[in-house]
Amino acid sequence: MRPLVALAYYPLWAAAVTVAVTALRLGRNVGRGLVALCFFLAFWVTGLILLETDGTLVLAEHVIPSGIIVSAGLAHAYADIAGASRRPVVFAYAVSAAVALLGAVDPRLLYGPGARSPGPLFFPLSVVMGVAWVVVGVRLGRAALAARGLQRRRIAALFFGSVLATLGGGFVVVLRVLRLGDVLLGAPLVLLAILLVAYAVLIGELGRSRRVFAQGLAYAGLTALLSTLGLVVFFKVLPALAPGGGASLGWLAFVVFLAALPSDPLRMLVVEHLGRRLFSRPIGVRDLADEIERVEVRADQAERLAELGRLASAVAHEIRNPLGVIAAQAKLLERQGAKPETVASLRAQVDRARRFLDDLLRYSRPRPLEVSEVDVLSTLRLAASQVRQIVGEGAPPIEVAPEAGGSIFVEADRGAFLDVATALLQNAAIALDGSRGGRIRAVVARGEGGFVVVRVEDNGPGVPAEIEAMLFQPFVTGRGRDAKHPGTGLGLAVAARWLERHGGALRYERAPGGGARFEARWPERAAEAAG
Structure with missing residues (x-):
């Protein structure tokens, strides 16, 4: 050859x-x-x-x-x-x-x-x-x-x-x-x-599968390199070190076995050391053991959260039944000629309690992520359509546009992405409900570090200054109990948790011309998406 x-x-x-x-x-x-x-x-x-x-x-x-x-x-x-x-x-x-x-x-x-x-x-x-x-x-x-x-x-x-x-x-x-x-x-x-x-x-x-696959290829290359050096030593040096110069097959096998015994642990040590230098989250044996310990801690926390979720489910079940009875009684009162204002007030409180239960269940019982490729613009337009239906006739116009031309995709849980987009757009629409000249703009752009930024901005009154520091904590809301659209204080908390589980972040700042601006940073590649 x-x-x-x-x-x-x-x-x-x-x-x-x-x-x-x-x-x-x-x-x-x-x-x-x-x-x-x-x-x-x-x-x-x-x-x-x-x-x-x-x-x-x-x-x-x-x-x-x-x-x-x-x-x-x-x-x-x-x-x-x-x-x-x-x-x-x-x-x-x-x-x-x-x-x-x-x-x-x-x-x-x-x-x-x-x-x-x-x-x-x-x-x-x-x-x-x-x-x-x-x-x-x-x-x-x-x-x-x-x-x-x-x-x-x-x-x-x-x-x-x-x-x-x-x-x-x-x-x-x-x-x-x-x-x-x-x-x-x-x-x-x-x-x-x-x-x-x-x-x-x-x-x-x-998700993580891509990271593991890429590192598997790199580790194979490193292992091949070290194995090449070891095999050259075996073929060229060890026969000369065996009694009889390698002529005796038994002595040669004995020497090769003892020389090979520590070679595999040494190879693993070197490969894993190099892996830590090359990758931020390596998949060596010791690294996987450390990851297992961290997973066990998270599993304990998840079990406690699951207990909270089961408690929330039981509470929700017990509350939904009385709410159904109250809604039925409100319908009877309406037929019996009760004041429309009274019936409307009853129904509004029932709807508010149901929304709170739904948000509480979403927050306390997070489901596993199902990562797929999400078309950012089309999903934002779907969220905008849903928000217009929720808010009704008073909904302000919602503009969805990319900062640069062309489609933009992220690897994320599509349901989670839709939840986050709906929460941000709905909050902006409610803040502007009934105001003249209100507008909402959702802009999509590629940010630094492999992130896609979804920026939702409105020209409304903005977030009250006293709750800005704790805006993403549960049960924090700027809308009172008597507001037209009372808040549960869980929408932004759920959105922030979704982004955190994807390896992204949600942040708020006041818009330059007044109003609120929320930025949701989604990783374009779901290398660290949690299960």
Whole structure:
């Protein structure tokens, strides 16, 4: 084998297998198609290595046609990401199996000795495969243009990866068979294809899973580096240190065993030390043990909060029944000719008590986060629509706009995002209810440090100065019991808790022209989102 071939293709094989195995071990949302594609790319690189290795050329002639399975892997990965039909995937695997079987049985039908001349089926099969790839490529391209956000990035990575894999794989083999090029031409193209597939695998992971996956790849690289040094020592130094100069297999095994015994703990120590230097929250054994202790403390706190939640649920159940009776009696009073003002006052208090119970349950019984990709602008517009329905005819106009053009996405719990947006917009609308010239503006912008900032600003009276310092504490409200829209003091507390659990923050400041301005900072990537 030429040294350049070893330098070019061994790293490609290792990278593809490492991504695939790490995805199997640590991935949660990868999908079988992407994992299979990584393994198929590694298999294809194996075929190219065999083709350039002395003594394995005959074997390579039987293996190379099986590389067409990469196209089936692309179809499989696309079906997983886009949720497309599985029929083309089954068809792609069937065609790949037929071509692989044909090449394994009689490679001379495809090319001559050493894959240096075309066989009788070479050109017809090349044309068919070329047309099939164009069809798949067009489909991938259209799907990427039609998709949005995370799905669009993954399909786009798959599309460009398929182009590069085809050029670096099948096209390079065509050039070799026609004696127009060398297999080394495909190395940089296949490398880029593997990196794009790895990107599609990585961004499919959300929350902590992405952090663990990325660190798993880095730890694999560090482990390989240290293992390389250790193996060189074993092969070159230890035989000379064994009695008899390594001629005795028993003595050599004895020396190697004792030398290897401390090597694994030493490797783990070095890798974990380097991991702490590279990552803010490493996943080494000791780091995971510390994290378990912190989780146990949080679990104890969560258990106490769960007790509070169960108490709140019991209280809510006991209070809802009398509220239902009061509401029914109010309806009877209305039918019996009671004063409308009296009935309206009763219903208003019942509604207020119900809202308080709902807010209390949301605050005391937080549910686990379900992280997904959220379209910020469309979710804000949905929240604005809900607020207009809640406030009614007196609702001021609500403007929702990005600070810069284009869609903006965050990885968050969609229900939590909607709750926060609704709370901020509803507070602003209530503060302006009935006022002339009132306006609300919700602006979305990308902030520093990988955050997306949702800024809600109004030109109302603002937050009373005496409660600004404790605004996000539970049961703190600037609206009295007799207000048109009495507050429970839990809306902002719930919103602040949602943001805190996502790794973000909620802050308040007085608007320059008067009124209130709230800023909700959402992490664009949910690397630290809590469960």
